[in-house]
Amino acid sequence: MSAEQWKPWAARIAVVVAVVVVYVALSRLWTFAHTDNPALVEDDTIVRVASSACAQMRDAAAAAAVPPTAPIPQRVGAINAENDAVTQLVATMNGLGQARLQADQPASQWLEDWGRLVTARDAYARALAADRPKPLVLPTIDGKGLVDRLNNVGLNCRVPLVMLAP
Structure with missing residues (x-):
């Protein structure tokens, strides 16, 4: 050729x-x-429900808040009421079903982190009620602080400041 x-x-x-x-x-x-971006919640239904549930949680937490100088029983009651608001948020989100939450990777981890916050705050409330107050200690997961994990998943749902300084 x-x-x-x-x-x-x-x-x-x-x-x-x-x-x-x-x-x-x-x-x-x-x-x-x-x-799926593993760092952000992207499912429109999850985002919509989370925005609404978070607004309700923020309102309930703000309504239950008391000053740090309040009597201990009142402070413990406020912590428990704020924890109940978070528990309601988690229950509302779980109402979407595990299949939907698992499909958008950080959604189920985000809900577990809210549970961790409630657990830490409950331990603080118990110590406070037993007259053995200890500082509120929030866990670190995979090298990231709990509040950072909760606040940075792409949702309009930041941890209310009243929950961080009971």
Whole structure:
């Protein structure tokens, strides 16, 4: 074969290679665009329900808050009422079903973290009620503080400050 006969074949091969490269690039881009971001809650239903449930939780926590100088029984009652507000938030979110929550990776972890906050605050309230007050200690999970994990999942649902300084 002469050089003139190779030119059409080389052009065809170049076109086929280019088409394959473009196809692979677009398929990778499509896959990336439709992959769940493990750091953010992205399901529209979860986001909508969480926004509403969080607003209710914030309102209930604000209504239950008492000053740190309040008598111990009143402070313990406020902590328990605020914890009940968080428990209601978690129950509302669990009403969406485990399948939906598991499908958007950080959603179930986020709910577990709210449970961890309630557990830490409950331990603080028990120590306070037993007249052995200890500082509120929040756990660190995978090197991240609990409040940071709760506040940074892409939801409009920050931990109310009254819950961090009982």
